[in-house]
Amino acid sequence: MLKLYSMKLSANSYKARLILSLLGHQFQLEEVDLLSGDNRTPAYLALNPAGQVPLLVLSDGRILPESGAILHYLAEGTALLPDERFARAEVLRWMFFEQHSHDPFIGQARFWLHLVRGGRELKQNLLEEWEDRGYEALRVMNSHLAAHAFFAGEAPSVADIALYANTHLADEGGFDLAPFPAVRGWIERFGRQPGFVPIDWAPETAP
Ligand SMILES: N[C@@H](CCC(=O)N[C@@H](CS)C(=O)NCC(=O)O)C(=O)O
Incomplete structure (x- = not known):
């Protein structure tokens, strides 16, 4: 069975749990509490x-970290990763955007301001950059979504999963989505898919 740290x-981590649910995979869940340092133990660093989380262990024992790589691996051969050359490149376009222009600002802001006690004080020097670059990412997304139902074509793909995870929680990082109606419409649309689960969902096989 697949195992997800x-x-x-x-x-x-939610990106990985979400695709596993959307595709109906059984998997075992291992909670890694970053705030208690579970990710810095010798055993975890050996993996x-x-x-960092997430990390997927395949049924044959091979190990795959990086949310984008996990999404790509699991989506192969499914509708979440199109075969057609240009459509596939568009998926990658938005997944690269997510890692370079979105997660480092919207994701980091949410992590430090919402999850880490004292995070605002610790990261004071980054707040302005997070805000500027985060709103810039939302502007780019809104402009694309004003003309498209999803990021790569008209059906959901792993690009949408990658971008949904932090965007639907952007308010926890201090971002106001009110000026981005196309983003809000996409969040609503994305959440209506069969197999969709919220961030705090865990499979029944979880300990
Ligand atoms: N590029 C990585 C980033 C993963 C990441 O930043 N994970 C965070 C939790 S959301 C983490 O493990 N932080 C702990 C650390 O970096 O020490 C991915 O997309 O999987």
């Missing part, structure tokens, strides 16, 4: 030297 309130 993840943290319940981590948006990057992922980056000390």
